[in-house]
Amino acid sequence: MAVIETVGQAAIDGLVYVGDLAILTGRCAHAAVTAPFQWRRLRGERIIRQAMAVGVGAIPVLSLIAFFIGEIMALQSAYELRKLGAIALVARVVAISITRELGPLITAIVVIGRSGSAFAAEIGSMKVNSELDALETMALDPVEFLVAPKLMAAVVMLPCLTIWADFLGVLGGATFGVAAAGFTLGTYLHATLESLAYRDIVTGLIKSVVFGVVITAVGSQEGLSTGLGAEQVGRSTTSAVVKSIFLVVAVDLVFTSFFYFAAPR
Amino acid sequence: MQERNEPERKTGGQVAIGVRNVRMSYGEFEVLHDITFDVKAGETMVILGGSGSGKTTLLRALMGLEKPVSGAILVRGHDLCCVPPKEMAELRKKFGVSFQDGALFGSMTIGENVALPVREHTRLDDSTIKVLVRLKLEEVGLSGFEDYYPAQLSGGMKKRAAVARALTLDPEILFFDEPSAGLDPIVAAGIDELILKLKRAFGMTIVVVTHELASAFRIADRMIVMDRGKIIAIGTPEEMKASRHPRVRQFFDRVPDQEVSGDDGLLERLTRNLRI
Ligand SMILES: Nc1ncnc2c1ncn2[C@@H]1O[C@H](COP(=O)(O)OP(=O)(O)O)[C@@H](O)[C@H]1O
Ligand SMILES: [Mg+2]
Numbered sequence: 001m002a003v004i005e006t007v008g009q010a011a012i013d014g015l016v017y018v019g020d021l022a023i024l025t026g027r028c029a030h031a032a033v034t035a036p037f038q039w040r041r042l043r044g045e046r047i048i049r050q051a052m053a054v055g056v057g058a059i060p061v062l063s064l065i066a067f068f069i070g071e072i073m074a075l076q077s078a079y080e081l082r083k084l085g086a087i088a089l090v091a092r093v094v095a096i097s098i099t100r101e102l103g104p105l106i107t108a109i110v111v112i113g114r115s116g117s118a119f120a121a122e123i124g125s126m127k128v129n130s131e132l133d134a135l136e137t138m139a140l141d142p143v144e145f146l147v148a149p150k151l152m153a154a155v156v157m158l159p160c161l162t163i164w165a166d167f168l169g170v171l172g173g174a175t176f177g178v179a180a181a182g183f184t185l186g187t188y189l190h191a192t193l194e195s196l197a198y199r200d201i202v203t204g205l206i207k208s209v210v211f212g213v214v215i216t217a218v219g220s221q222e223g224l225s226t227g228l229g230a231e232q233v234g235r236s237t238t239s240a241v242v243k244s245i246f247l248v249v250a251v252d253l254v255f256t257s258f259f260y261f262a263a264p265r
Numbered sequence: 266m267q268e269r270n271e272p273e274r275k276t277g278g279q280v281a282i283g284v285r286n287v288r289m290s291y292g293e294f295e296v297l298h299d300i301t302f303d304v305k306a307g308e309t310m311v312i313l314g315g316s317g318s319g320k321t322t323l324l325r326a327l328m329g330l331e332k333p334v335s336g337a338i339l340v341r342g343h344d345l346c347c348v349p350p351k352e353m354a355e356l357r358k359k360f361g362v363s364f365q366d367g368a369l370f371g372s373m374t375i376g377e378n379v380a381l382p383v384r385e386h387t388r389l390d391d392s393t394i395k396v397l398v399r400l401k402l403e404e405v406g407l408s409g410f411e412d413y414y415p416a417q418l419s420g421g422m423k424k425r426a427a428v429a430r431a432l433t434l435d436p437e438i439l440f441f442d443e444p445s446a447g448l449d450p451i452v453a454a455g456i457d458e459l460i461l462k463l464k465r466a467f468g469m470t471i472v473v474v475t476h477e478l479a480s481a482f483r484i485a486d487r488m489i490v491m492d493r494g495k496i497i498a499i500g501t502p503e504e505m506k507a508s509r510h511p512r513v514r515q516f517f518d519r520v521p522d523q524e525v526s527g528d529d530g531l532l533e534r535l536t537r538n539l540r541i
Contacts, residue, residue, distance in 0.1 A: 122372075130368035137328050138382045138434075139357040 017243075021217040024143065024224075028151045031144040046149040054115045054150075055157030059164065062110045066098075066165035069106055070172025073097055078181065087181045091191035094173030099200045103166040105252060107158060108211040112244045116219040119150055120240035123223025124233040132224075147220040151213065158212035159205045166204065203259050210255065211248050218244040279306040280339075281438060281470040282327055287336035289322055296322050298494045300336070309464055309471040311481045314491030315516065320474040321365065323491070324442055327472060328362060329353060340438075358386060361431030361469075365442040367423040369415040375402070375426045376411030382433045401429040405459060421452035428459060439463065441473040445480050457483045478517065490516060 077093040123146055126132050132142045170192050177183035183191070222240035226232045282304040289297040296319045304310045314320050325331040326338055329345045338345040340356060348356065369378050379398045383389055389397070402408050405425040415423055424444055431439060444460065445453035457480050464471055464484075475481055481488055482502050490498040490505065490513050498505060498513045508514065515522075 125371070129371065130364045130366065131370055133325075133330055134362065134364060134368040134370070136330060137357055137360055137362040137440075138385070139354040140381075140385055 017221075021214070021221055024147065024221055025151065025213055025217050027143045028148040031141075031148040032152060043149065046145075047152050050149050050153035051157050053118070054111060054153050055161060058107075058110055058114055058157075058161055061114075062107060062161060062165055063168050065110060066103065066106055066168040067172040069102055070094055070098055070169030070174075071176055072172075073102065073169070074173040074176035074181075078176065088191070090181050091173065091177055091183065091188050092195035094177075095170060095192040095195050096200060098169035098173070099166045099196060099204050101204070101252075101256070103169055104158075104162050104204045104208040104211060105248070106169075107162045107165045107208060108215065108248045109245065111154070111158060111161070111212075112215055112241055112248065115150075115154070116215040116244045117237045117241050119216060119219030120222040120226075120236045121233055123147075123220055124226035124236040125230075127224065127226045128228065128230060128233055142224070143220075147216070147224075150220060151216045154212035154216045155209055158208040158215075162205060162208040163201075166201070199259075199263075203255070207252060207255050210251055214247050214251055215244050218247060280304070281306040281308075281341065282472070283337075283339035284323075284327070285337045285339070287323075287326060287333045287338060289319075289326055289331060289333050291322075295334075296494050297326075297333075300496055302489055302496060302499055304470060304472060305487075306470050307468050308486040309460070309473065309484055311485035311488040312472065312474045312491060313476065313478070313481045313488050313516070315476060318491040319494045320476075320491055321442055324440055324472065324474050328360060328440055329357070358382075358434055359437045361428075361434070361436030361439045363424065363427040363431045363439075363441045363444060365446070367415065367427040369423060369426055369430070371415055373414075374411060375407070375413050375415065375418070375429075378415070378426065379411075379430045379433055382430070386434065397433070401432050402426075404432065404463075405429045406455070421448050421455070424448070424456060425459070428456075428463075432463070435467075436469065438470045438472070441471070441475075443475055444473060445475065445477055453477065453480060454483075456480075460484050478519075492516070 073094045074090050078087060078090055081087050081089050081093070123132075123142075126142075126146075135142050135145055170189070173192075174183070174185055174188040177188040178185055219240045222236040222243070226236045280303045284300055284302050287297060287300040288295060300323065312320050312323060322331065326333055326345075327340075329338075329340075329348075332346060341359075343352065343356060345353075369375070370381070373381070376395075376398050379401050380394050383394055383397060398411060399408060402410060405428050407422060407425050407429060410418070410422070410426070415426065418426060428441075428444075441460065445456045448456065460471060460473065461484055463469060471484075473481075473484060485502050487499070487501055488505055489496050490508075490510075492512045498508050498510050500508075505513065505517070508517075514520075
């Protein structure tokens with residue numbers, strides 16, 4: 001009985017949490033829609049600053065990771081492909097696994113580590129320091145002021161970063177292809193393009209937009225619900241990272257199943 | 266003395282903030298019990314009381330940051346419980362708030378902090394805003410510190426910067442939470458003088474929460490003494506000095522709480538709220 005109760009309670013808590021995220025996202029969307037009709041000078045500036053932090057700042061580390069993962073994918077699949085005498089398929093395996101799955105996922109994980117945690121820490125320490133109260137007494141809504149620019153930045157930057165990660169992942173695979181599978185760079189890239197359909201890239205990008213929403217909503221929600229005291233900021237940051245990773249993978253599963261069953265190739 | 270009566274005459278004693286039978290609690294725990302008082306337009310009302318007596322909670326309720334469990338808070342005729350968001354925003358643009366720890370935005374310079382409300386709520390151009398920021402910083406004695414970050418300022422300077430930010434939109438009501446707590450006597454006296462100057466210059470309604478006696482008597486037109494979530498005295502500083510209320514006397518004469526006497530009392534206190 002107790003087990004059922006615990007599991008049931010956890011499920012309800014989970015649903016409530018997802019509901020909170022949806023409300024937060026809705027409020028940001030509302031702010032984004034009404035913004036052009038109000039005079040808000042700093043809004044554009046803040047979005048750009050966030051976009052630089054989320055997007056441009058992530059490029060070096062994301063490039064390296066995506067490149068390595070592409071290379072690892074090539075190495076791993078080459079074992080089996082070589083046995084089958086189909087080593088030439090390595091470009092295809094890398095291209096499809098990177099664009100459909102690994103590119104968006106690696107990008108999301110890097111952004112969670114760099115920005116999701118930073119969102120929670122920034123908003124959380126503002127909460128602890130009464131800065132959120134100060135915003136409210138100035139008639140500035142913390143969600144509109146702090147969360148909306150982050151959301152807009154993330155929704156634009158995640159697909160951009162994902163395209164970049166896809167590209168570097170393919171290049172990583174190409175180093176193996178050129179070194180050990182008899183490709184030239186030209187033939188490898190040609191084989192890659194041959195094997196990719198638009199939908200591989202597009203489904204990956206759709207997922208990355210949703211990941212951007214999830215990462216921002218979770219990071220901000222954790223920041224906004226920070227308790228009193230400095231150590232609570234650390235706690236919020238940790239749970240922002242853990243919850244975002246879990247939710248990103250869960251959302252990934254949902255979308256991938258949807259694409260598989262609802263729109264088969 | 267003369268200054269004290271002046272605003273009273275100017276405004277004819279209109280009510281700026283009315284507090285009616287307000288109760289507030291954190292969870293199950295009631296921290297304000299049935300609070301009722303008025304703040305008149307143009308007066309400086311000091312809310313005095315020991316730590317944990319509920320001063321900050323009361324101030325947060327006056328600013329609409331926390332909702333009372335029951336009772337009403339009327340600001341310029343609006344009941345804060347039921348003001349629609351748009352009007353609440355308009356109301357809040359008339360507020361200036363200096364929080365207990367300043368609550369300056371750590372990621373912005375002092376100049377940006379002070380400029381933020383004008384930048385967000387008006388269409389003034391950048392150079393006008395710059396002049397305005399300098400003016401406000403000048404008013405609080407911080408000229409030349411626009412480009413400093415809050416972390417680079419001392420406690421007293423932070424408090425002054427917070428006051429400058431509170432003044433940017435030319436508020437009608439100023440709220441101060443512990444403006445001189447944690448400052449040395451000279452700096453604290455400086456903050457008191459600043460509050461008096463603002464009152465003289467602008468005739469603002471000012472609500473100050475403090476536990477510092479000297480500062481309270483220096484700036485107050487009227488004061489409230491709070492004890493464990495209740496108002497135990499209200500009146501002018503002179504009336505307060507003459508008060509016979511034992512807790513008021515204890516507070517003003519700085520007498521420590523008595524030890525609980527006897528073994529039973531101690532036992533009661535140690536085992537309170539325990540389920541054995
Ligand atoms: N966020 C909170 N959650 C729970 N209890 C609180 C909170 N803030 C204050 N309290 C309690 O409410 C009472 C009044 O606190 P406060 O208004 O901060 O007093 P003061 O400002 O006079 O020192 C205290 O007993 C305090 O412990
Ligand atoms: Mg306090």
